[in-house]
Amino acid sequence: MGIKWSLIFILFLFTTGCYTKPRVLEDIQLITAIGYDYVSKDKIKGIANIPITPLAEDIPPKNEVISGEGHTSKNIRQILQAKSPRPLLSGRTEVVLFNKKVAQQGVIEVIDGLERDPSIGRDIYLGVVNGNVEEMLKEQYSVSEFSSKYISELLKQNMDKNIPKTNFHHFLYYFYGKGMDPYMPILQKKEKFINIKGIALFKEDKFVDSISLKQSFIMKMLSEGFQDGTYETKLPDGKFVTVQNMASKVKYTILENNGNPRINIYIRINGKVNEAQRISTIEGNVINMIENHVSSSLTKEGKILLEHFQNLQIDPLGLGHKASNQIRHFDIKEWEDKYQQIPIHVKIRVKISNTGIID
Amino acid sequence: MLPLPKEHRQVSPYFTFYLIHSMQKGVSILGFERYIMKDAGYDSWISIIISGLSINLLLWISYSILNKGKNDIVAIHANLFGKWIGGVLSLYFIVYFLLMVTTSLRTYIEVIQIWMFSNVHTWYLAIIFLLLAYSFTVGGFRVITGICFFSVIIGIILVFLVWFPLKEAEDFTNILPILGHATFKDLLVASKTMSLGYLGFEVLFMYYPFIKQPERSQKWAHFGVLYSIFLYLLTAVVAFSYYSEEQLARTIWSTLTLWKIVDLPFVERFEYAGISIWLFIVISDICLGLWAASRGLKQLFSIKQKQWLVIIILITFIATIQFTDRKEVDLLNMFTNEIGFYTIYVYIPILYILQTIIYKVRKKRYGN
Numbered sequence: 001m002g003i004k005w006s007l008i009f010i011l012f013l014f015t016t017g018c019y020t021k022p023r024v025l026e027d028i029q030l031i032t033a034i035g036y037d038y039v040s041k042d043k044i045k046g047i048a049n050i051p052i053t054p055l056a057e058d059i060p061p062k063n064e065v066i067s068g069e070g071h072t073s074k075n076i077r078q079i080l081q082a083k084s085p086r087p088l089l090s091g092r093t094e095v096v097l098f099n100k101k102v103a104q105q106g107v108i109e110v111i112d113g114l115e116r117d118p119s120i121g122r123d124i125y126l127g128v129v130n131g132n133v134e135e136m137l138k139e140q141y142s143v144s145e146f147s148s149k150y151i152s153e154l155l156k157q158n159m160d161k162n163i164p165k166t167n168f169h170h171f172l173y174y175f176y177g178k179g180m181d182p183y184m185p186i187l188q189k190k191e192k193f194i195n196i197k198g199i200a201l202f203k204e205d206k207f208v209d210s211i212s213l214k215q216s217f218i219m220k221m222l223s224e225g226f227q228d229g230t231y232e233t234k235l236p237d238g239k240f241v242t243v244q245n246m247a248s249k250v251k252y253t254i255l256e257n258n259g260n261p262r263i264n265i266y267i268r269i270n271g272k273v274n275e276a277q278r279i280s281t282i283e284g285n286v287i288n289m290i291e292n293h294v295s296s297s298l299t300k301e302g303k304i305l306l307e308h309f310q311n312l313q314i315d316p317l318g319l320g321h322k323a324s325n326q327i328r329h330f331d332i333k334e335w336e337d338k339y340q341q342i343p344i345h346v347k348i349r350v351k352i353s354n355t356g357i358i359d
Numbered sequence: 360m361l362p363l364p365k366e367h368r369q370v371s372p373y374f375t376f377y378l379i380h381s382m383q384k385g386v387s388i389l390g391f392e393r394y395i396m397k398d399a400g401y402d403s404w405i406s407i408i409i410s411g412l413s414i415n416l417l418l419w420i421s422y423s424i425l426n427k428g429k430n431d432i433v434a435i436h437a438n439l440f441g442k443w444i445g446g447v448l449s450l451y452f453i454v455y456f457l458l459m460v461t462t463s464l465r466t467y468i469e470v471i472q473i474w475m476f477s478n479v480h481t482w483y484l485a486i487i488f489l490l491l492a493y494s495f496t497v498g499g500f501r502v503i504t505g506i507c508f509f510s511v512i513i514g515i516i517l518v519f520l521v522w523f524p525l526k527e528a529e530d531f532t533n534i535l536p537i538l539g540h541a542t543f544k545d546l547l548v549a550s551k552t553m554s555l556g557y558l559g560f561e562v563l564f565m566y567y568p569f570i571k572q573p574e575r576s577q578k579w580a581h582f583g584v585l586y587s588i589f590l591y592l593l594t595a596v597v598a599f600s601y602y603s604e605e606q607l608a609r610t611i612w613s614t615l616t617l618w619k620i621v622d623l624p625f626v627e628r629f630e631y632a633g634i635s636i637w638l639f640i641v642i643s644d645i646c647l648g649l650w651a652a653s654r655g656l657k658q659l660f661s662i663k664q665k666q667w668l669v670i671i672i673l674i675t676f677i678a679t680i681q682f683t684d685r686k687e688v689d690l691l692n693m694f695t696n697e698i699g700f701y702t703i704y705v706y707i708p709i710l711y712i713l714q715t716i717i718y719k720v721r722k723k724r725y726g727n
Binding site: 118123167170321 | 473474475490527530532533535536601602603604605606609616619620622627628630
């Protein structure tokens, strides 16, 4: 009995070689960023960022890209493979970038391919590039060894402070969800650095408009509670003051009266004064004055942004979705018809709890 | 009357918790959300509770049958309906157990094929898993109980893993307004769909005599079902706040896809580790199912259980390799769900009523 079983066992050891191929790290080429550039109406250029880490210790790692033109993203993959000495694997992809023009034409085809692929993580970043994607990925930046790492770290830490959080999963959630539209950060290469320029707003899968970095901060404040970020404002007497957000909370109340919906947004910000030029913050009601001023100017900017969204008939804050969670017998069609006329009230309360280590 | 197993083959009553729970939580937890979502939208979490409570009721009925019959289902059938009709009914149960094993095995193999190794043949993985299952099952009921124990312990991972999707969750108010998405009828339909997640407790009909003082194990069995309800509810609520409705409808293995967001410092893509760990959970299902089927056949026909085991493993193997694509595997799951639903919700209550009547009639006739 024992011999028979051990023979069968050995037989199995032999057969394992026939199936799944082992993938040794030295024998494969990992893709860490994927980009798409515009070529013509039905042709796009795919770019893959492939970091080359030499086996010898004293040679610095190299930031390399390969690119190829094609009609579909999977076809491009094949063309890229034809240029690579080792098999390309996408399991470590951190960033996917779209040129502005590609994004304007729609990204669903690429998104669908990524969504279907089990090797693509859900926490990767998507972004729209103002300018040439290939140039951005090709550059050997001095602040980071690989451009993909630079971009993903740049986005990661800015999503804590300046721009609303988004990643691949978030994009899919907003894309497929009813009563909401997705968005991505906009990046631009400037000499030796990459800048975040703002937020690209999408309608379905097409890039329609963008907002600036300052407006992105307002959008972040409207869409989620967070703990960081600074806001600069001009006081009535012409002096500038900078307030740092320590904790903000946002609450949506959506009411419906005889089929007329109304949105109330209430935001509470707990902050501290970061910088106040030639203002003595100890004087009686100076703090109060700053609080009032910051809250009114934030409210104003919030309203402008919301009106902008309404005019474009897009909903990157997911108001329609929030309404469906608060209103019984919610009809999304009706909501979308009315969306542009829905009154939105924004109320922001700023509380400044300290002024740093000096008065 | 068929003989009862000896004491050194029995297990303590509290092991029923592990046996019941591990058989319920199989591959279905990897993707049940989207099916109940189809039926009742974001309200379908209510169906998980409805379905789970009804299973508790059925479990109570099952214990009433078994406590009266004081043996396994084969003996009870033979006692109530005689050798032939009882035998046919027992054979139905055995085929049903094998169907469950095949469904678990084939679905798990499919997950491996789609997520990890797309060019591995079904037969290849089936042979490996069935050989593994054979080596456990041949050790007898106590070994299988051990496997089930481990499967439950390993399954606790699931509870901790929800932390990551919760961190990224989009909207916790998605399930609101409660009962704003579905009618009562939708909820019942979703409850029926959900019953697939709770199938497996009926293997109790085979291992009941293997529990020491089986009457005392009932509370543990109920705890097992309650724990299943808790796990399903937790996963579903997390998935509902993590996915938007259409996104979830597109995602075949929603729980597995949830793991894509898991971000641990030592493993980049947790879902691959998760799929591999899941083998422990699936293998316990397969072992218990195979054991129950072979035990039933041993009681019915006078051939040794070990020989039956080899035969049914061959049958399972042949059945498993018949299903070649996603559509067919989906169909197999639907079919098992349907059969299982009628077995537990229709047959078990009928058996209970018939048993009560027959016992009363006999009591009158023979005066006891």
